[in-house]
Structures are given as structure tokens and as C-alpha cells.
Amino acid sequence: KAGVTQTPRYLIKTRGQQVTLSCSPISGHRSVSWYQQTPGQGLQFLFEYFSETQRNKGNFPGRFSGRQFSNSRSEMNVSTLELGDSALYLCASSLSGRNTEAFFGQGTRLTVV
Amino acid sequence: GESVGLHLPTLSVQEGDNSIINCAYSNSASDYFIWYKQESGKGPQFIIDIRSNMDKRQGQRVTVLLNKTVKHLSLQIAATQPGDSAVYFCAERPGGYNKLIFGAGTRLAVHP
Numbered sequence: 087k088a089g090v091t092q093t094p095r096y097l098i099k100t101r102g103q104q105v106t107l108s109c110s111p112i113s114g115h116r117s118v119s120w121y122q123q124t125p126g127q128g129l130q131f132l133f134e135y136f137s138e139t140q141r142n143k144g145n146f147p148g149r150f151s152g153r154q155f156s157n158s159r160s161e162m163n164v165s166t167l168e169l170g171d172s173a174l175y176l177c178a179s180s181l182s183g184r185n186t187e188a189f190f191g192q193g194t195r196l197t198v199v
Numbered sequence: 200g201e202s203v204g205l206h207l208p209t210l211s212v213q214e215g216d217n218s219i220i221n222c223a224y225s226n227s228a229s230d231y232f233i234w235y236k237q238e239s240g241k242g243p244q245f246i247i248d249i250r251s252n253m254d255k256r257q258g259q260r261v262t263v264l265l266n267k268t269v270k271h272l273s274l275q276i277a278a279t280q281p282g283d284s285a286v287y288f289c290a291e292r293p294g295g296y297n298k299l300i301f302g303a304g305t306r307l308a309v310h311p
Contacts, residue, residue: 090242092242117296117297119297119298119299121299121301125206128301128302128303128304129243129288129290129299129301130301131298131299131300134296134297134298136296136297141296141297142296142297142298144298176242176243178297178299180297186297187233187245187248188233188245188297188299189245190235190242190243190244190245191242192240192241192242193241193242
């Protein structure tokens with residue numbers, strides 16, 4: 087069974103640009119969550135999608151958005167990039183509902199210059 | 200590989216010893232807890248989970264203990280091996296479906 091796949095693995099963008107990251111969950115998993123990981127702030131929850139609906143949202147500005155497609159694949163978008171957006175962006179997939187294991191992908195390393 | 204955290208607390212152990220990694224969680228409403236292992240350049244890897252109606256759960260070479268009274272979680276690794284060297288995170292789920300709140304992490308360094 088394939089794991090969580092995130093693309094691209096590495097990305098370099100310029101301040102002010104926008105970026106779209108992609109996540110394909112484990113087959114059969116309907117919940118996709120996104121996290122930002124930085125050395126200073128650690129792992130922070132961005133948002134969660136389930137059946138194409140955002141179910142939870144963390145404390146990030148509106149520049150961070152996401153969506154989920156009918157096949158459960160998810161994308162997150164960051165507009166008007168800032169230097170502080172440089173981070174490892176991780177996607178996690180779960181079957182559904184509460185108290186189910188969340189499996190992470192390898193992440194996308196975003197560098198904003 | 201990429202640095203997960205620059206100033207994480209580090210636990211250094213000898214190969215073959217038992218390791219205990221501690222974590223204080225923040226939300227009394229959390230009812231599900233997970234330990235993750237993260238190696239350099241990789242995403243967090245699920246190790247073991249525990250629900251709040253349990254005090255202890257055992258896996259292969261790992262045991263998680265939960266003390267809800269003091270909001271404390273620990274991960275015990277038996278016969279620690281060099282391959283166990285990584286950063287370990289505890290995570291709590293405060294009732295909001297699949298939203299996880301992560302601890303700061305502990306770096307485990309295993310010496311031969």
C-alpha cells in the first residue's frame with residue numbers, strides 16, 4: 087500500500103510569489119491535514135480537510151489556504167510569500183473520524199528568498 | 200539532511216540501554232495521544248498511540264505511559280539501538296477530529 091505522497095519535495099520561491107503544494111493520501115483515507123514545521127515554532131497545524139470540506143483550521147493568516155478533491159487528494163496554497171514562510175510543509179492522512187492514526191508524508195521543503 | 204530543531208533537548212543513551220522520553224501535554228480535553236519519530240529529511244513516523252481511557256500501552260520494544268492527573272506522557276524504548284536515533288514528538292488530539300498539537304520534541308542520540 088503506497089504511503090502519503092507529497093509533491094514537490096523541494097521548492098524555491100521569491101517573496102511575493104504564490105505556491106501550491108500537493109498531497110495524495112493513503113488509498114482509502116479521507117482526512118488530510120497540513121502542518122508547518124520550522125526550527126523555531128516546531129510542528130504547527132494548518133488545516134484539515136475531510137470529504138472536500140475544511141473541518142479544522144489553525145492560527146495562520148488567510149494567505150494560507152487549501153482544498154480537497156473528490157479523490158481525497160489535497161492541495162495547499164500560500165499567496166504573497168514571506169521569508170518566514172520558509173518551512174517544511176507536511177501532510178498527514180487518516181481514515182476518518184476521531185482517534186485514528188495519522189500518517190505523514192515526506193514533506194515539501196519550501197524556501198522563500 | 201534538514202535540521203528538525205536547532206535547540207531541542209537531547210537524551211544521550213548507550214546502545215542496549217532503555218530510553219525514557221517525557222512529554223507534558225497542554226489540554227485536559229485531549230483524549231488521544233501519539234508518539235512520532237522523525238529522522239533527518241523525513242516526515243514524522245507513527246510509533247504508538249494511546250487513548251485517554253488507558254494508562255499504558257505496549258508495542259514492539261516501546262511502551263507509552265499516560266498520567267492524566269499531571270498531564271504527562273512518556274515513551275519507553277527498550278534495548279535502544281543506533282537506528283532509534285531521531286527526534287521524538289508527542290502529539291495530543293484535543294477533541295477536534297484530526298487536529299494534532301505537537302510537543303517541542305526530544306532528540307535521542309544513541310552511542311555505541
